[in-house]
Amino acid sequence: MNSGTVIGDVEVSRHGDVAVLxxxxxxxxNALSTHMESRLLDAVRSVNDSRxxxxxxxxxVFSAGADTSELREMTPEAIAEYYRGSGAVYEAVAALPQPTxxxxxxxxxxxxxxxxxxxxxxxxxxxxxxxxPEVGIGILPSSGGVTRLVRAVGPARTRDLxxxxxxxxxxxxHSWGLVTETTPxxxxxxxxxxxxxxxxxxxxxxxxxxxxxxxxxxxxxxxTALLLEQLAYATLNRIG
Ligand code: COA
Numbered sequence: 001m002n003s004g005t006v007i008g009d010v011e012v013s014r015h016g017d018v019a020v021l022x023x024x025x026x027x028x029x030n031a032l033s034t035h036m037e038s039r040l041l042d043a044v045r046s047v048n049d050s051r052x053x054x055x056x057x058x059x060x061v062f063s064a065g066a067d068t069s070e071l072r073e074m075t076p077e078a079i080a081e082y083y084r085g086s087g088a089v090y091e092a093v094a095a096l097p098q099p100t101x102x103x104x105x106x107x108x109x110x111x112x113x114x115x116x117x118x119x120x121x122x123x124x125x126x127x128x129x130x131x132x133p134e135v136g137i138g139i140l141p142s143s144g145g146v147t148r149l150v151r152a153v154g155p156a157r158t159r160d161l162x163x164x165x166x167x168x169x170x171x172x173x174h175s176w177g178l179v180t181e182t183t184p185x186x187x188x189x190x191x192x193x194x195x196x197x198x199x200x201x202x203x204x205x206x207x208x209x210x211x212x213x214x215x216x217x218x219x220x221x222x223x224t225a226l227l228l229e230q231l232a233y234a235t236l237n238r239i240g
Pocket of ligand 1: 027028032064065067069107109110111134
């Protein structure tokens with residue numbers, strides 16, 4: 001892997017066609033301050049020329065979530081402004097045309113879990129711990145976490161996680177389909193890079209269109225989803 005460019009608390013490095021975005025605020029367990037979210041947004045916007053993207057927090061922790069030192073009462077206007085600004089990073093990750101993989105070790109909580117859920121795939125080592133503690137401090141996951149979880153695991157399991165604020169092991173997260181692949185401790189990044197390199201060899205337009213159709217099919221009616229599949233096929237077949 002080449003040595004990375006550091007954008008604030010986020011390092012951007014390359015591994016062939018794969019871009020790796022590393023959260024580098026370990027002393028604070030990679031807590032997602034608005035500053036860090038902004039830098040991550042810059043980093044996400046800087047990886048256009050890659051064919052797959054891996055997001056990681058390093059060897060010890062993925063992220064302990066939103067920076068609790070910044071949580072305070074905000075006006076509705078300030079909150080709307082936040083979602084238009086640094087808070088847009090979660091949707092920016094989800095909207096990347098390339099396949100994305102979160103490589104997770106240790107705590108993956110709150111906004112950290114929501115960031116991981118915004119990726120296409122999650123590779124986690126045996127130390128990973130997932131959870132959404134927000135309700136316990138009087139708020140709720142609001143960076144797409146509830147929306148994505150309901151679609152991924154259904155409302156009953158989402159209630160179990162969100163309302164009880166309970167933690168989940170990597171084994172349980174894997175059994176729910178939230179983790180794509182589990183690895184021994186310390187192998188999450190190398191495994192994620194292997195999968196990313198494999199994805200990077202696929203035709204990029206087909207990967208990107210298939211990714212968008214899968215996302216759209218989650219919410220569309222059956223008829224609309226089928227039509228989308230067929231139109232996407234016709235487009236790819238014509239170009240290919
Ligand atoms: N925001 C800001 N700082 C955080 C943080 C967060 N979400 N999570 C951890 N940190 C900081 C701690 O304040 C501490 O900083 P310090 O050394 O300057 O005091 C450092 O990271 C290490 O955390 P610490 O709590 O000492 O580690 P731990 O191993 O004992 O506990 C956690 C780990 C994850 C259980 C605990 O830090 C925690 O519960 N964090 C908050 C998680 C949360 O509620 N996230 C969602 C917010 S909406």
